[in-house]
Amino acid sequence: MLGAFFGPAYRDWWLSYARNPKQLPLYQNHWLVRESAARAFARGLVNPVFIGPEEPIEIDGPYALLGDHSRTGIMTVDARFIGTHARLSRSMRFVEIARRIAPEILAGQLPVSPMNRAGETRRGAEHPAPALTSTSPLTYLAGLATRALLLTWLLLPSRARAAAYRTLKRLGEMIYPVPDPTLQVRRLPFGLYLKYANDADMANNEFNALRLVHQYTSIPAPKPLDLIPHHSNSLFLMTRVPGVPLWRCQDYLSDAELDAIAAQLTDYLAQLRAIPRKHFQNANPDAVISNTLGGPCRDHRIRSGDPVGPFRDEAAFSRCLRFPDDPARRGHEIVFTHADLNPRNILVDEVVLPGGGTGWRVTGLVDWETAGYYPEYWDYTKALFEGFRWTARYRALVKRVFAELGDYERELDVERRSWESGDGV
Template identity: 50%
Template sequence: MPDVPHNLLGAWLIIPQFIRLPTYKLLRKIGHHLYGSTSSLAVSRLPFGLYLKSTSEGAFNESNALGLIHKYTSVPVPRVLDLVADSRNTYLLTTGLRGEPLARAMDMLSDRDCQEFVDQMQSFISQIRAIPPVGPKNHICNTLGQACSDPRIRDGNPIGPFDDEASFSQYLRHPDDPTWRGHQVVFTHADLNLRNILVDKVTRLDGTRGWAVSGIVDWENSGFYPEYWDCTKAQFEGFRWDERWARALVEVFRPFGGYAKEIELEKRSWTEGDGAFRGTPGPWGKLVEDFYKTL
């Protein structure tokens, strides 16, 4: 996806927000007409290869997260072009990325593609985990050092920030279980599933054609979390994917420790509700538990 020329972008950003914002809303309507809806109700494809995300919260954190990733890693993520807000929502304008969600393309990928996906993701996770913290060591927070948000905790309402893992774990089921202790706190995507990983066709060095990861999107919940967080969060939705890809997600995290104990504790939690978190029991727990019995 070609970058927007810097001189054109610079000139556009000089224009007052009260003009830019209605322009984006108009482009969103045009985009819906031209391209239809995307996989997320909050995200609209615009003309000129751009995307607009509209949220009531999270856009400032996502914008900062994308900046950190561009600064410290080679992980392919969208580039932030603008961030504006009205009385109801915040609008994040970004470049697009090549490819399509792995959730839609997974049946077209070969076993070799699947193994190369594992290798790529291990490299990307290593890089984002090396991003330096924005607060004190072991501080659990979003990328701005503020309260973090995850849909599995209190329906996504902000919590924290926390001084340490023990304080954070009080929001989990079995909060005093020693399994929820002793982890490094690292930069985390916090919603790493196959809908948020893009893949595209490539030509390998040996001349064969295949698929490779072309981008990772949807960083609004990212922050600094215990190191197991991306692993267990990704596997929570494993029942949505076929067995090959559920196993691939397990393999992605094996070099980092695998987090078998953490997964087992979450399995116990899934039978009690929708996740590892305190709340009203729901239907997902039994689905996920039954699925993981097959692995």
């Protein structure tokens, strides 16, 4: 059995220690960790194993288990024992997932986890799942008060608002961990996020895209609150939407939960496609394919994100792509498009459903900076762009989402040939 996880050489090394434990120094065979870390290890929640909504613990960081303690004389655990656990962590996570979504598979083999007993959820009684919707009078009044406060706040000079946002950014970095310092977005207190961009046009486009999404659809997305444009450091304040990226949870969810998520996404995309162009059509009637403001398109799929267009028709747009004369490059309706739909930008969470039960649903679509009006196939092919990054389960989900919206396999074939030729790289 060990050979299936380790391979013969690693297995034989491990068994040699197991058969003669005295050859290993005491401090390398036993070490103390916090109780929370021990629980995480027992469940396979160790970075880089990202399966499910919970954050794995780091084994390499400021207080790393494998850090260099040579100057202190403290002996550390043999790194190969951490490596042993790492090889088992993914399997341990999948065992826990099986307990949650298919306990009958493990019946008679492993005890059913308490989190799967009737009437309980992953969050437990102390942390109930959030409701899917809330329409109480108190919520409505709170919304009115918030809008009034926001309008008053926006009357202040932009320099004062920017200083306040930067202060909140520093405070947020102290409260909330920053998983990737290179990301240009920070979580703030009070349910807010601050995005700082070095391109004012893209910041303006995302602000407008979110405004249109909230005006015309019921899609859960951040609410745009304030934008302070600057040629090199625009500040964009928005609300936070709950959830974790789908890529973290796609293996954690049951088939039924993914089916419900697919149905949601189909509905959201249908709503998105119905957003009109009338808000800029009079000012720029030639902008048929454009960003949400009628300006140039900015998409990392096209010429490394350099501005192109706007275009008066699909034929002109296709000239920016490879194989522009292919029949699959013309004859499409031009619709409002997210243009960066992928499992990083789809947030999901466990919510309370209208019937009183719980289930996993889409709770947010984020990163709208490249949104605009594109040929109707664009969201489908972009969702599968660099498909080698995504799992077969996610790719099947995308096909289910778009099944009711149109058959774009010819377009995907042309796009794949374009990508293989270096287009969009």
